[in-house]
Amino acid sequence: MLYAILCYAHEETVFAWSKDEEAAVMEKLYALQEPLAKAGKLGPVGRLMPTTAATTVRKGRDEPLVLDGPFAETKEVLLGFYTAEFETLDEAVTFAKDLSAVNPGSSSYEIRPFYVFHPGDAQVGAGGAS
């Protein structure tokens, strides 16, 4: 089974780490990832850029709205995610709008650029969730 593990933390403190603190944490994180990576079981790993870099596409009854900032509602929950390469934010917004058009009902799409820590090479295994 391929799992997504979503990390939640206080961004103001995480982005206030000093270079040394950051390096110390990263070293421990890489040590944890390494066995998975060696076994070919690690998917893409990254850290999302600060929420200030986020844009949200919100679909209601009318045309989807493009809003600056992260997704902030609490009624909807995270149901899935894409990672893809886009040349511009506009391209990413267009893709998110297309997604919203295909998905019936209301939905929101938070677009967050991220730093890649590991490109990932996990294949969905025999017991995979494909």
Next chain:
Amino acid sequence: MTDLGWIELALTAARPQALGALLRYFRDLDTAEEAFQEACLRAIRTWPDKGPPRDPAAWLIFVGRNSGVDQVRKRAKNEPLPEEAAFSDLSDAEEDIADRLDNAHYRDDILRLMFICCHPELPNTQQIALSLRIVSGLTVPQIAKAFLVSDAAMEQRITRAKARIARAQSEKRPGDKGVVGFEAPDAYERAARLKTVAAMIYLVFNEGYSSGVNNPDSLTLCEEAIRLVRILLRIFPAEPEIMGLATLMLLQHARAGARFDEAGQIILLEQQDRSLWDKKLIAEALAMLDKAVRHRSGGPYQLQAAIAALHARAEKPEDTDWWQIDLLYQALEHLQPSPVVTLNRAVAVSKAEGPEEALALIATVAAPLDGYFYFHGVRGGLLMQAGQKAEAREAFDRAISLANSPAEAAHIRMQIDRLGEVGT
């Protein structure tokens, strides 16, 4: 990370919101700061055992409010004539814990806290020092180190600035210039505050950026300015000029590791080792600029950010899109005419068209910039490119006499040395 280390980061992160709310309750900076301080001491005592609260800012506001109220009461007993303003929000302060979040207020609280440090009668250096002390919560020795002055001198500077603000708040009527109101501002006032605060944050950044060479501690100021603009963006997420300012500072700070050689000499953009630029900061900045551009509402920060972005995108100096940079500078000249902008445009013109065209352009700003180090430095460089060695030498000599730091003077001397190698 130790418990205390974590708590310290959490307290710093919560500071603008918590102190901003306390300032609104008590309408007095000293009382608000004392109350916040008291709440922090309580946090350091109780959080390690009980664990951190889910919302540290709300916790600090609640605890600080109660301790501040006690203080005001104690003082009221000792002083026969309490100021009414100090009591105006007491009923508010005793309300049930349920309304402690005050979400509707908090962005104006943070903005007010930043804005109160930007009093128009305070010189720039005092505005910077004050906001580092009050908004960022840096200690006096930390700020003194960044400014290369003694602790005592910095303490005095901050005390004076605070006294100046307190006097303005008490002497004048609300609505007077320099008096900060405590009611929620209207949209016009909010926009004006945002603009002033953005300029102050850029001052903080530039103070760090320009003194980085002689004093590595001043780079803290750049990091702090970036932290402050992120706070602003979180509370005003749809302001393209704030995005532009964030982009600009991230891009400039991304080059911090490449701007000076081991001897502390300035390395110009073209000669910098671009592998030393911070890719993460650049990536964030470019994402931010994309967001800003979507608003189709340009401004000076966005234009400067777009120029910096063109440099950041060029993997090698010769990949730089000088033609585009020239256009952006023209737009900036139109929006914010200034001889310095024209001088910067001349550099782009020299790359896109040649040194003669650039020399013709800077001739138009020679008078206002005659006492400006960079003008003579740039002019000398252009004359050297145009093969006018004697005139170049003269311009460089003039630049050295106007240099603001030994590093600047040394940099020009290097140019003069190169002059000797250039054939006539």
